[in-house]
Amino acid sequence: MKFLKSSKSIQFGLVAVIAALAAPLVFAQDAGTRVAVVNSEKVFNESNLAKAMQTRLQNEFTKRQNELRDSAQKIKSAAEKLDRDAAVMNEAERSRRQRELADQDRELQRKQREFTEDLNQRTFEERAKIAEKANLVLRQIAEQRKLDVIVQEAAFVSPKADITDDVIKALNSQK
Template identity: 55%
Template sequence: MKTFSRHFSLAVLLGSMALAAPLAVHAEEFKAGFVNTDRLFREANAAKAAQSKLEQEFSKREKELVDMGNTLKSASEKFERDAPTMAESQRQTRQRQLVDQDREFQRKRREFQEDLSARKNEELAQVLERANKVVKQVAEQEKYDVILQEAVYINPKHDITDKVLKALNAGAK
């Protein structure tokens, strides 16, 4: 009976070790990483170049809008000062002109915002596409099983954003 008990205990021990060994190996084989896309959009040379390109592309229109807004504001202030001494018909005509100018200003500002937003999305999509290629390269080279781009919490040891930024910036040169 002692022999049976000893053999049974040995069998249970070996069986549990056999089950535990693959689990330990699997736990070590799985490799996860995290990339902070917000940082990529702020710090990558391609993202900075895209931002600079957008500023250059839209700066003239933005200046025109600012000037138009300042002119409208000055005209409104002048109207407020002069309205009490104006004839009723003149006041109504001037008020209609200001409303039309304001409507035109609002339309141009809205178009500007829409155009800027569309172009910004185009540029960021290109940066993200390049970044995703680099993330895939890093993942394949360093044998990652999964790379996350959004998470509630990430242990900093899994953050590979610096590696991706370095590779992305090196590839952009």
């Protein structure tokens, strides 16, 4: 009998918690709150602005990337040559070439870090430009459709609430 009382109080507690969590949603629906969802990563990947950004970044960084790749290949070739020739070299020459290779490798790693930092910074700058334009489009869509809230990256989205494709179309129509 005591078990039934505690079981009923647990059930009552669960019902109370569920009701408390659902109340804002019911209130929002009753008040006519209109919500839409946008997938920002899709906007950043599929819009014409995003594709143009990728092209700009590729044009800007391809030369440096190729230089880094060529430098890495030269260091690798020099290391392989040192391994092959090490047996016939005197100790001083072998040590000198090992130091040179180590210095070249450190310099290459430094340049690779700088490259990555520069690429990340430029990507951030370009994405900020896209985000600014997308936010303007989101405001326009919200006004047109009388939306109260636009959410990014929801766990679940009904297709009727997803406005991502509309945002991409609006961005693509801009010049």
